[in-house]
Amino acid sequence: xxxxxxxxxxxxxxxxxxxxxxxxxxxxxxxxxxxxxxxxxxxxxxxxxxxxxxxxxxxxxxxxxxxxxxxxxxxxxxxxxxxxxxxxxxxxxxxxxxxxxxxxxxxxxxxxxxxxxxxxxxxxxxx
Numbered sequence: 005x006x007x008x009x010x011x012x013x014x015x016x017x018x019x020x021x022x023x024x025x026x027x028x029x030x031x032x033x034x035x036x037x038x039x040x041x042x043x044x045x046x047x048x049x050x051x052x053x054x055x056x057x058x059x060x061x062x063x064x065x066x067x068x069x070x071x072x073x074x075x076x077x078x079x080x081x082x083x084x085x086x087x088x089x090x091x092x093x094x095x096x097x098x099x100x101x102x103x104x105x106x107x108x109x110x111x112x113x114x115x116x117x118x119x120x121x122x123x124x125x126x127x128x129x130x131x
Contacts, residue, residue, distance in 0.1 A: 005088060005111045008033035008124040009071040013050060013092050013105070017057055018064030023047045035112055035125040042127065049129050050094060050105060059100070066097045071107075084113040086122070106130040 011030040015023060027046035031039040060067065074089040081087075087110045094103040110126040 005086070005090065005109050005122070005124060006071040006073065009090055009092055009107060009109060009127070010069045012046075012127070013067075013069035013071075013094055015060070015067040015094075017061040018066065020061070022057075023050065023052070030124075033124055035114070035123045038125055038127070049127070050103060052103070056100070060096065060098075063098055065100065067094050068097070069094050086111050
């Protein structure tokens with residue numbers, strides 16, 4: 005869960021990559037339906053303004069995300085599903101303030117050719 009969210013919210017505007025590229029990089033860690041349906045909305049997940057993005061792009065700033073599972077009440081885990089509240093800190097490499105997000109995330113256990121694993125199936129960023 006944390007690895008997928010960190011990948012999804014780590015941005016490299018200086019390389020000409022927008023948030024959709026970060027979302028695409030996370031697709032191996034996402035359920036196929038989320039990977040398909042979530043990509044178009046990727047640019048709206050984090051509260052990054054066009055001016056902020058332009059500054060980061062022009063200054064070749066990298067924004068590194070760190071995701072931490074919060075100690076909260078959450079639905080009981082099952083053998084195939086886990087839901088968590090995750091805090092995501094997005095740290096720009098310049099002096100831009102850190103962006104902090106609260107994310108509601110769900111992961112489902114899958115069984116594929118590579119064996120069993122957990123894939124992120126739902127992501128909602130709190131307003």
